């Protein structure tokens with residue numbers, strides 16, 4: 001038996017209808033910023049409860065464009081979390097600003113908000129809050145913190161599309177919410193894609209100009225923009241899948257509970273469920289284990305497609321080590337990088353898939369602690 005991490009074919013509710021639609025789009029040549037992109041943007045904004053959504057090339061571009069539209073650049077500091085995917089930090093550096101990293105909290109592995117508050121200084125212009133693994137940060141505290149310091153709140157929702165705080169969707173709390181539709185994410189395009197969401201009409205207008213080569217109408221180049229438009233073909237794929245997103249996220253929560261129940265007697269620690277008003281859409285399910293690399297090798301050899309997110313934290317990456325400023329050290333980030341792994345998580349996992357993963361995990365952990373060579 002094998003349990004892969006992704007099962008793309010299962011994500012198409014009506015593949016023949018989608019194929020026919022895509023054929024029409026291809027034949028009509030409606031590739032760039034057509035009605036298809038507009039339709040997805042409108043439906044995605046409505047789904048989240050935001051006024052506007054701007055479709056872009058990727059989640060990384062969404063972050064770069066949001067920071068640029070907010071006027072963040074050289075000399076500015078942006079606070080974010082050390083255990084995030086490197087694209088978060090790359091975006092800050094791409095606009096010329098300085099990333100200021102803070103540690104995560106043990107257990108939830110989310111940005112430590114006490115450390116975030118302590119990191120706010122005179123040059124801070126934004127807090128880039130990452131709902132890592134699909135789990136929502138405490139938005140009451142973050143909104144209050146950003147207000148108190150007069151800085152922008154930008155949400156990196158790449159892993160948390162559809163997650164809520166007090167019933168309100170993430171991405172709608174700050175000045176801008178940035179989403180990725182990379183094929184690995186909970187709402188997946190058939191390639192790279194992303195979106196920036198805002199309820200600020202001025203920012204929305206700025207973002208539309210910036211993603212379209214800085215043009216305000218054809219041949220009127222008012223900014224040094226980017227070429228970062230969501231493809232119409234991707235918009236059609238995303239529009240079809242959006243209908244199922246809540247159901248898929250609910251299935252991920254159920255599967256996380258199944259994992260917890262099955263692993264509880266073994267003492268293997270699964271990331272705890274959030275308590276209300278928080279939420280988790282389980283883009284990734286973290287488990288903590290002492291001899292992580294041994295366990296990972298054993299899982300993979302036995303057909304379980306487990307993975308580490310992320311084995312080398314951003315401040316230890318060659319491209320970032322000299323460029324990302326930490327205020328303090330990151331012991332929890334270091335621990336998480338060494339001792340956690342992600343078990344397969346997708347909405348279509350069956351009870352028997354979960355059972356197989358848990359049995360394999362249990363014996364892999366037992367073998368590692370008893371010193372049986374792998």
Ligand SMILES: *Cc1c(COP(=O)(O)O)cnc(C)c1O
Nearest residue numbers: 058059060085087088158180182
């Ligand atoms: C995936 C991801 C991104 C980048 O998204 P891309 O679409 O791959 O560019 C940014 N931040 C986080 C936390 C991510 O997981």
